Amino acid sequence: MKLLVLNGPNLNMLGIREPEIYGSVTYAQLEQFIRGCAEQMGIQVQVKQSNHEGVLVDAIQAAYGVMDGIIINPAAYTHTSIAILDALKAVSLPAVEVHLSNVREREGFRQVSYAGMACFHTVMGEGIEGYRTALQIMKEKLQNKN
Numbered sequence: 001m002k003l004l005v006l007n008g009p010n011l012n013m014l015g016i017r018e019p020e021i022y023g024s025v026t027y028a029q030l031e032q033f034i035r036g037c038a039e040q041m042g043i044q045v046q047v048k049q050s051n052h053e054g055v056l057v058d059a060i061q062a063a064y065g066v067m068d069g070i071i072i073n074p075a076a077y078t079h080t081s082i083a084i085l086d087a088l089k090a091v092s093l094p095a096v097e098v099h100l101s102n103v104r105e106r107e108g109f110r111q112v113s114y115a116g117m118a119c120f121h122t123v124m125g126e127g128i129e130g131y132r133t134a135l136q137i138m139k140e141k142l143q144n145k146n
């Protein structure tokens with residue numbers, strides 16, 4: 001089982017950025033955490049982060065025919081990017097949306113998720129543990145398919 005874990009803008013600033021919302025774990029530690037969880041579950045992961053919408057679109061397209069699923073935290077592009085939504089629809093891979101914070105309890109402009117419209121599940125408000133949850137949910141989904 002091969003999954004792409006894709007992280008959007010400003011997530012590279014984890015540990016520095018608004019720790020009261022996003023916690024004190026750095027992005028490097030988050031990547032390590034994701035790799036560790038995936039290894040425990042017997043999942044191969046490619047973990048990527050970009051601040052650029054087009055790079056995220058390219059990464060989603062590159063997953064086509066290579067990956068079995070996508071776990072995505074599009075960060076601020078969640079709420080703005082039809083291009084990311086369209087890319088997820090184009091490759092038609094099972095996708096899970098992750099947010100560290102509980103966006104539902106935040107500002108009005110965070111209440112729309114375009115990317116989420118192409119995801120079969122959303123995990124939010126669990127901090128970095130949300131990535132473990134997302135990996136687990138994806139694993140169950142892909143196992144039930146076979």
Ligand code: DQA
Pocket residue numbers: 009010011073074075076077078098099100101102103110
């Ligand atoms: C986020 C929530 C988004 O609204 C925000 O723009 C982010 C991070 C989260 O993980 O909680 O950058 O996706």
